[in-house]
Amino acid sequence: MALHDNVGVGDFVLLDRITKDSFIDNLEKRFKAGRIYTYIGEVCVSVNPYRQMPIYGQDKVNEYKGRELFERAPHIFAIADSAYRSMRTQGKDTCIMISGESGAGKTEASKIIMRYIAAVTNVNGHQEVERVKNVLIQSNCVLEAFGNAATCRNNNSSRFGKYMDIQFDWKGDPIGGQIENYLLEKSRVVQQQKNERNFHAFYQLISDDGQLRQRDLQKSPGAYFYTNQGGVSKADGINDKNDYNTVNSALKLLGLHDAEINTAWDLVAGILHLGNVTLSADGEGAKIAHSSRSSVEAVAKLLQIKSSEITKALCERAIAAGGNVVQKTLTSGQAMYAKDALAKAVYERLFNWLVQRINEAIKPGDMNGYKGTVIGVLDIYGFEILDTNSFEQCCINYCNEKLQQLFIELVLKQEQEEYRKEGIQWTHIDYFNNQVICELIELPHKGIIAIMDEACLSVGNVTDKTLLEHMDKSLKGHPHYTSRQLLPSDKTLVHAQDFRIKHYAGDVTYSIENFMEKNKDTLFQDLKRLMFNSKNPIISGMFPDGAQDITKTTKRPVTAGTVFKNSMIALVKILESKEPYYVRTLKPNDMKSPTLFDKQRVEHQVAYLALMENVRVRRAGFAHRTPYERFVQRYKMLSRRTWPNPKTRNMQEATNAILQDRGLINDVAFGKTKVFIRSPQTLFELENNRQAMIPGIVTFLQKIWRGYLAREYYKRLRAVYRIMGVYRKYKLRTWVTATQRSLGFPVSSQTGINKGRIPVPAFGLNANWPSAPGPLKSLVGLIIAAYGRWWAYGILRRVPEHDWPQLRLKIYCSTELIKRRRANWGLSRDWKGDYLLLEGLNQARDYQQSFQKLQKKDHFQQVLFSSRILKATPGSGGKCAERSIMITDTAIYKLDGPKGSFKGMKSGIPLNQVTAITITPGPDQLTILHLSSGRDMVVALHCGSIQGVSSWVVGTPDGGPPPDLTGEFVTMVATQCLRRNNKSVPVNVTSNVECKLGKKSNSIRVQTSDQAVPTFAKDGPNRLMLTWPTVPEQQVNRNSSRPPLSNINNRNVTSSNGNGNYNNGAQSRINNGYNNNNAENGNGIAKPKTPAAPPPPIPQRIQSNY
Ligand SMILES: Nc1ncnc2c1ncn2[C@@H]1O[C@H](COP(=O)(O)OP(=O)(O)OP(=O)(O)O)[C@@H](O)[C@H]1O
C-alpha cells in the first residue's frame, strides 16, 4: 500500500476524484515535501528533484529489497525490484521503459535502476559477475561522453536513444548485456544552437594539457568552428577534465587497448581540425583555403591519411558513368557539405564502434545453450517541441508516438486481461488511440517516411520544397497533418516551408528545410574510400563500405528515415515480448530549480505522457485490487475470524470475513484470485483501522519476543552456572587433592580421597600449601588456621593441660620475641620462675624475708621471676658483682647476692621504664634491660646455687648444660610490660651489644674462655667485655639442636614432678609458677597467680604463604 508517507496519496488511483487539478495538486504537494515518486498502479511517476536526495543509499536498498510495491513508500527501487523479482522468480524477461522530456531525469533514473540491480545481486561475490556489473555501470560514462551534450534544457542531455538488455543467469546474477543505440543527433557535431555545446568528448579532450601538443590542439574551445558556434564552452555541473580521466579509466576497464583509446581521441581531434578547414571557390571548383593547410595536415596526421587525398576527396567527386569513372570538381558549397558530412560520419561511426566495443566487453559467455533472462532498460529521448523542429525532431516524436501506443496497448491489454482472468465485468474506457499518427508517419507508400524516401529516390533535382508539395498532396485531408498550403488561414505556418503534425502530445510545426539531405544521409563514396584507406586499421575498420568499387555501388543506400523506422519497429517488438514496467519522468520547471513547481509545464507533460488516461484505465471501476493472500496478510488483525490466523476455509472467505466485520462488504467485488475495492475511502478505512491496531500488535510481538529472549538468556545463564559449578568443584577437588598430597596425606589415585592416615609429623610447620583457586582464596586463611589448630591440638593433647600456660608462653617467646634469632633460650627447660626460692634452705628463707619486706613496702602482688645475676658495675672500672634480680608484677628489683641475704638494694625500677631488651644469639646469658632513665641494666643471668651448689653453676647437677634463663626472663618482662602498660617491648638479639651505663654509651663484647665463672671486665674506654665460660663439647651439641616440639611433653614440658631433677618435694610445691595450680606452697607463700599469656598468634611464616 503506497500510503506510508502520508503526503497526498502515494498512488494516483486513490485520489477521490480524478481531475487534472487534483492530479497536479497531488504531484505538487508531494514534490514540495520531497516525495518525488508517486505510483499509478505499477507505473512510477518521478519528478526531477534537481537536488541530491538521500534516498538511494544502502539502507534504502535494504528497505526495498524483496518487497512488494505496496509495502513501502513509492520509489523507483520498488519498480526495479519488481522487475528483477518477476524476472528471477517467474523467469520472465522484463523491461523498464523510462520516458519523459529532455531533462526530466530519464538517464538518472536508468542509472539508479542499474545501481539498484548491482546492489542486490552477486551476493556470493563472483569475480566475473562483479566485472560485468562494473562494465555495465562504467559504460554509462563512455556513452555519456560521446553521446551527451549540454543543451538549453539539460546540461547532460542524451543525444541518442539507448536500450540496454542486462542478462542474468539462473541465480539472478548479471552475466552480460547488450546495448542498442538509436539515432545519434550527429548534426550537433557540425552545428550547435546558441548556448548549446557539442558532444562532451570534444571539450574533455581539449581540457587535458597532455593531449594538446600531441594532437596540435589549442586549449580553447573557441578556437574550433565545431565547438564555438553555441558560444559556451563550460556547462554547470560538468567537469570536463575530471570526466576525461574517468572516461579513459572506463575505456581501459572495458578492455580497450591504448591504441584503440588513442585512435578514438585522434578521431575526435581530427574532427575538430576538420571543422577549421575552409574551402574557397577556385573558379568553378572548390579548393582548400591557404590558411587551412595546417588543419588539413593535422587531420591527415591524426587520421593517418595523406593530406593530398583529403584535399582531393573534399574538393572532387568520382562519378561512375557507364562503367567509366569521371572526376567532377565540387563547388565550394558542395565541398563544405562534404566536409561536414565527413565529420558527422566519422563521429557517428566512432560512436557506433564504441557501442560495439562495449557490447563485446559485456557479451555473456557461453552458457551451454541456456539463454538466461533479461531486464531491458530503455532510456530514450522524450517528446520534443523546439523553436525550429527538423528531421530529427520528427523522428524523435515518431519514436514517442510508437512508445505511447505500446504503453496504452500494454496497459489497457494488461488491465482488460486482468479483469477477464478475474471474472470481473470490464467497463469501457475512452482513450486516445494514436495508431493513426503512427500510421501517418510510417505507413508504407502513404506515410511521411515513404514519401520522403520516394522523393530521395527520384531522379532529378528534388528539393525540400518539392518534397513538401508531395506530402501536401498525399496527406491532404489527414486529421493529423496540415500545412500552409492546406490551411492558408493559419499564419503561424510559413508557406512552402512548414508542415504540422498533431501529435498525441501536442501540435508540432516542422520546417522542411534539409529534410531531403538528412534523410538521404549521403556520404560520398570518395569519403568512405578515403577513410577506408587510412593507415590506422581501427579507422579503416570503421568504414568497411569504403572498400567497394565505385562502379559497383549502384544500389541506393537505405535512407535515414527508413533506418530509424525499422529500428523503432524492431524496438517495439523487443519491448512487446517483455513484461513492461514504466517510469514516467516529469520536469517541475525549466530553471533547474529544486523548489519551483511550474504547474503549466507539468500539466503539459502530464498530458503528453497520458498520465490521466493511465489513471483512468487503471481505475476502471475499481480503485484498488490485491490478491486474497496479500489482503488477508495485511488486514487479518481487523477480524477475530482471521487473527492471528484465519479460521476460514480459504483466503477468499477470510477476505470476506474481514470486510464483513468492518462493514465494507458492499464496496468490493470478488475476483477469482483478487479482491477489487471500488472507492479509495474503503481502502483508507482499512488502512486507518490497521494503523490503529499496529501499536498493540507490536507490543504483543515485543512481549513474546522479549519473553523468548529472556528464556533463552535464562537457559544460557543456567548452563553457565552449571558449568561454573562443575568447574569450581573440579578446581576445588584438584586443590584438595594437591593440598593433601603436598601435606603428605596418602591420597587414592582413583578417587582422590584421603585414606585418613595422618602424615609424617612435621607439626604442619613446613606444609607447602598449593596456590588456591580464586573462590577459595578468602577461605584459605581459615583452612590454614584450622589446620594449624588441628596440629596444635595434636600436639597439645599430648601435653598435660596444666602445662599449657607455660607452653603458651614459650610459643609466644619463640614466635613474637626471640623469633629464631637465638638457638638456645630455654625452650626445653621447665620454666620455674622464682629461682631464688630454689636455693638452699637458708638462702630461700633469706630471700623470702627480703621479698616479704619489699612486698609490704611496695604492695606488689606476685613475683614473676627471680634469679641470681652477674652485674656489670661500670663505676668500679667494669668490675662485676654477684647479685640477684626479682621481677614482680610492677617492678624490677635488684637484690643482693646470697652473701647479702638477698636484701633489696635500691627501690624497684617500675616496669614502664623498660624500653627494650637486648640479648645475644650465643650461649651466654648477657641481658640488657634498656631503661628510659638512660641507665641500662647489664646483667648475666644464672640460676645460682641449687641444692647446695653455690656460686656459678656451669651445668645442671646431672651434667647437662647450664639452664638458659634468657627466654624466660625476656618473656616475663615483655608480657608483663604488655599487660601492664599495653606497650610491647622490642627484643633485640645481636652480637653488637650497645648499652647506656651512667648515661654513656658502651659496647659490650662477649668472649668465651675456659674459666669457671663469667666475668665482666673493662675492655677499653666505654667498652665492656663479658667472658663466658666455655661449655663442654657434648653440652654445646645438646644446646644447639632445638628439640622437636613433640619432645616437649616427653621431656621438659611435663610436670617437673615427674623428673624431679631440680625439684625436691618442697620445691615441687612452688616450682610451677606458671601452672594453673592455685594451691599455696608448703611455706605458706601464696603461689603466684598464673600470668595470663597472650593468645598464641598464627605463626607468621604460614600466613605469608597466602
Ligand atoms: N533522481 C534525481 N536526483 C537528483 N537529480 C536528478 C535526478 N533526476 C534528474 N536529476 C537532475 O536532472 C538532470 C537531468 O537529468 P537526465 O540527464 O537524467 O535527464 P534526461 O531525461 O535523460 O534528459 P535528456 O532527454 O536530455 O537526456 C541531471 O543531470 C540531474 O542533475
Ligand SMILES: [Mg+2]
Ligand atoms: Mg538522458
